[in-house]
Amino acid sequence: MSATPLRAPAGAVYDVERVRRDFPILARTVHGKPLTYLDSAASAQCPLAVIRAVDDYETHTHANVHRGVHALSQEATAAFEGARERVRRFINARSTREIIFTRGTTESINLVAQAYGRERLGPGDEILISALEHHANIVPWQMVRDATGCSLVVAPIDRSGELIMQEFHRLLTPRTRIVAVAHVSNALGSILPVAQIVAAAHARRVPVLIDGAQAVPHTHVDVQALGADFYAFSGHKLYGPTGIGVLYGREELLAAMPPWQGGGDMILNVTFERTTYNELPYKFEAGTPNIAGAVGLGAAIDYVESLGIDAIAAHEHGLLEAATAALCAIPGLTLIGTAQHKAAVISFVMQGIHPHDLGTVLDAEGVAVRTGHHCAQPVMDFFNIPATARASFACYNTLAEVQQLAAALRRAQEVFG
């Protein structure tokens, strides 16, 4: 294995050891072994900059937003709205009116399912998703289907874990009312051809929701260039806090949608007879939001952009290639998901060793991987397996950790040999 540091496109050396020092948790041990954290696709760790931003907000600024004229409330509002502007720039939305803060990707998708899908769909209409979706992009649409009598149509994948575009085009029909697909598969790492999907859907005037939870940490997302109508992602997979996420929606679509939750902040005027709803984006943000979370997300975006998303992606791609080579060299190991274009996820099974047992053996070695169905049971069913082990890579992982993973897998084979 080459020890040469991977180079960012700009020519600057990507110094992973320096990056690691930004993440205090990476210094801890697990069961007496150094932590090898390979579960960032479930939740990425927070850099000190994020921890400090949240701490600083709670220490000096905490108050409610959009209410009161006192200094703290104004500062909290400025911090919260500043974070919204930070998100807008990050994904290049036209306006902060298009940036809605949510609890995470799941809530973002539910918002669209309820306020767009449930409002507009009925018997004879179809929702088109892919067979790669996370449960968060399946169940909300099943709820819409059950409430409205519309149909849920699933575009199939092939054995490599790639969406079969020919089938997608065939299933995109005059009955299709919305397309909802992942940008990157959480279970397999496959990168979906979202630009192609958007182009095909728009040719039929069908709006597209993209679940970007696994994409934003690894690839530059420009919602305008992409043409996405809705784009959902979570803070905690982008090195930010949990409990904060984003729904981007095109303003004309959001403006025509009714609110989905009622309460404070989403109103202009309330009497017992009628309520006038607030303007975008507040119409969709009922109740006191996760202000500290938004501040943390803003800091996380600053951090990611300070490293450079392209540099992170290049680093992770090197790790993915090394891991693919190292794992393929282990007899009895089968990769699940071998799409041509993959993000920093490697899912696999080992002959004779259940993924749950693998997870326990790896944990004893200090190696944290995800084992299970990854909230994508239909993907597991497709491959006729109950579960996989999944290692996922982030900006702070190293080639040495890839070797740690391979060594721990061989250790598992010794235990179960």
Add this chain to the structure above:
Amino acid sequence: MELKDLYRDVILDHNRKPRNFGRLDPADATADGHNPLCGDRLTLSLRLSGDTITDIRFEGKGCAISTASASLMTEAVKGRDRRTVNELFSQVHALLTQPDAVAPASLGKLAALSGVREFPTRVKCASLCWHTLNAALDHGGTISTEGGNESSAEAAR
């Protein structure tokens, strides 16, 4: 936390060569057990004489702990009546969950499960088969370690 405590030789052996694996047809009682967190599924089929288990088989896919636990259980409960099965389950449950439970001699090879309690996430793997057996003896059907629409195994205890 020692891996060797969890994956003892008896466990590894029963995982590699599960005893009483398969299905009884016809059967007097059956039940399915499901652990949705790890995808483990097992089906128990029993022949009964009164409330005594005269024969028992299990089939399904699961981790080493759930497979070995089911295999050990089938050996332990064959020829036992309901009261004895309940006692065994109580003893196994104590062994899996109580920090200083000592395995009574009556548990026999089931004592190999005592290492599981050091691994809290794996306790459900070991207890799934026992909850499934209870379901088979009570009413049949499907039980799940996670509740929801399927009846909750932990709540049933």
